Amino acid sequence: MFIINIIVFLLVLSLVIVIHELGHFIMARKAGILCHEFSLGMGPILYSKKKGETLYAIRAIPIGGFVMMAGEDANDDILKTGGQVGVRYDGEGDINEIVVKPSEKDENLELITVNDFNLSGSEADLNINGIPVASNAHYVFNDKKLQIAPKNRRFDSKSVFARFKAILAGPFMNFVLAFILFVLLGFMIGVPKTIAEGGVTTTIGSVEEDYPADGVIQEGDTITYVNGQEVTNWSEFSNDLKENRALRILPITFNRDGGSRTDNLTPKISIYSMGFSSATGEVDRVIIGPVPDNTPADKAGLQEGDEVITIGEETVTSWETVMQAAENNTEGNQMVIEVLRDSEEVRLHIEPHQKAILDNQNVGAVAVIIGVSPEHEASFFQSFAYGFKGIAASSTMIFDTLRLLFNNTVGVSDLSGPVGIYTITSNALSQGFKTFINWTALLSVNLGIINLLPIPALDGGRLVFLGYEGITKRKVNRTVENYLHAAMFFLLIGLFIFITYHDILRLLNIG
Numbered sequence: 001m002f003i004i005n006i007i008v009f010l011l012v013l014s015l016v017i018v019i020h021e022l023g024h025f026i027m028a029r030k031a032g033i034l035c036h037e038f039s040l041g042m043g044p045i046l047y048s049k050k051k052g053e054t055l056y057a058i059r060a061i062p063i064g065g066f067v068m069m070a071g072e073d074a075n076d077d078i079l080k081t082g083g084q085v086g087v088r089y090d091g092e093g094d095i096n097e098i099v100v101k102p103s104e105k106d107e108n109l110e111l112i113t114v115n116d117f118n119l120s121g122s123e124a125d126l127n128i129n130g131i132p133v134a135s136n137a138h139y140v141f142n143d144k145k146l147q148i149a150p151k152n153r154r155f156d157s158k159s160v161f162a163r164f165k166a167i168l169a170g171p172f173m174n175f176v177l178a179f180i181l182f183v184l185l186g187f188m189i190g191v192p193k194t195i196a197e198g199g200v201t202t203t204i205g206s207v208e209e210d211y212p213a214d215g216v217i218q219e220g221d222t223i224t225y226v227n228g229q230e231v232t233n234w235s236e237f238s239n240d241l242k243e244n245r246a247l248r249i250l251p252i253t254f255n256r257d258g259g260s261r262t263d264n265l266t267p268k269i270s271i272y273s274m275g276f277s278s279a280t281g282e283v284d285r286v287i288i289g290p291v292p293d294n295t296p297a298d299k300a301g302l303q304e305g306d307e308v309i310t311i312g313e314e315t316v317t318s319w320e321t322v323m324q325a326a327e328n329n330t331e332g333n334q335m336v337i338e339v340l341r342d343s344e345e346v347r348l349h350i351e352p353h354q355k356a357i358l359d360n361q362n363v364g365a366v367a368v369i370i371g372v373s374p375e376h377e378a379s380f381f382q383s384f385a386y387g388f389k390g391i392a393a394s395s396t397m398i399f400d401t402l403r404l405l406f407n408n409t410v411g412v413s414d415l416s417g418p419v420g421i422y423t424i425t426s427n428a429l430s431q432g433f434k435t436f437i438n439w440t441a442l443l444s445v446n447l448g449i450i451n452l453l454p455i456p457a458l459d460g461g462r463l464v465f466l467g468y469e470g471i472t473k474r475k476v477n478r479t480v481e482n483y484l485h486a487a488m489f490f491l492l493i494g495l496f497i498f499i500t501y502h503d504i505l506r507l508l509n510i511g
């Protein structure tokens with residue numbers, strides 16, 4: 001399973017990166033910009049194939065990727081005056097190969113000392129020492145070749161708008177991919193069917209396994225009463241569950257095959273702010289169910305089977321006491337929980353998630369669940385609406401996270417890098433295809449958003465420089481711009497290493 005998870009992780013990461021770089025590549029080619037290389041990954045080349053003008057490569061480190069456009073670097077002139085190069089000619093007598101480090105043993109080369117050259121002007125002016133150079137000539141480095149770039153093929157010679165489109169196309173394609181995945185997910189899930197013949201309906205579409213309703217309520221049943229209160233729609237049903245959340249024996253009345261029946265359920269109580277839930281079927285005592293890894297409850301040492309006797313110095317008489325304590329602790333202040341474990345009292349300290357973090361994940365501090373959901377039906381138009389809603393919801397998450405960072409609600413060490421993304425991808429895959437599709441779309445949106453941040457080395461930083469040029473009609477000093485991009489790139493690499501280190505600590509459940 002580990003190998004499968006690794007393969008899927010690499011495929012997902014490759015997909016969102018390739019789509020991003022493909023956006024840059026398509027718009028650059030459309031603008032007539034020479035693209036030397038389209039690369040997936042960083043580091044040494046594992047595999048490459050030259051097709052047309054572009055080298056397509058897969059590199060050793062499967063993180064990131066790039067499109068190498070001619071004219072992006074302020075210092076991309078390879079030749080220097082006073083240096084010696086070897087040249088070969090085409091049938092027209094123009095130079096078509098420039099060997100940068102020539103060998104005197106190569107009898108097919110003409111060795112010349114470069115006194116003057118122009119390899120980035122208009123095609124008619126390309127020359128070395130006055131000798132014409134073909135517009136499709138190549139530099140030769142050992143066994144590698146790099147095509148020269150006349151002015152009309154360079155990134156820096158294109159209009160501000162053309163360059164703007166080439167840079168913006170990368171993040172835009174991430175949104176396109178996410179939209180397609182969300183629409184696909186909308187078709188798969190369908191939309192809640194709350195209207196049927198005769199009016200609104202509370203008919204059950206699915207029952208989750210291992211939840212209170214499993215084995216009691218069936219698909220096709222229609223909920224009519226919750227604890228004696230009539231329900232006619234899903235909103236009323238949800239509200240009644242909340243109103244009766246303190247009941248550990250909850251009567252649910254439903255119609256099946258023309259008849260009515262009532263069964264008692266014991267709802268599952270999930271304390272999302274702390275990361276634990278109620279034990280299955282336990283009615284009289286506050287017993288903890290399974291405790292997921294790396295939750296506040298897990299870090300505090302809470303275990304499945306513990307019986308909660310006090311929380312925040314308040315005696316626990318029911319799950320309502322626990323739920324109120326969780327809801328009242330909006331700031332995530334440390335709480336003392338005393339539990340009974342193997343007939344011994346154990347005192348633990350737990351640090352719940354802040355309300356702001358829960359809001360960022362679109363969940364409340366607590367939830368009462370029986371494990372049923374309405375019928376769903378496929379809808380072409382609703383699926384497209386789902387695509388836009390998915391993009392909108394996903395786009396706000398990165399800004400909410402940044403707000404939490406600036407407010408010191410979370411730290412940089414709480415962020416996830418490649419190892420964390422691998423863990424989340426594995427978990428999403430284990431939860432089913434729909435969850436996996438949703439996660440891939442979310443990852444694509446976040447890659448697009450992050451790249452649009454106005455930070456040098458990212459697409460957003462490049463767009464800022466282009467915006468300055470478009471407004472002032474003056475180009476930013478290319479050397480200064482490249483130094484800023486390089487400096488920020490190394491800072492981001494440092495951040496990447498720091499986050500990855502903490503990812504590994506979390507994965508090993510230490511630190």
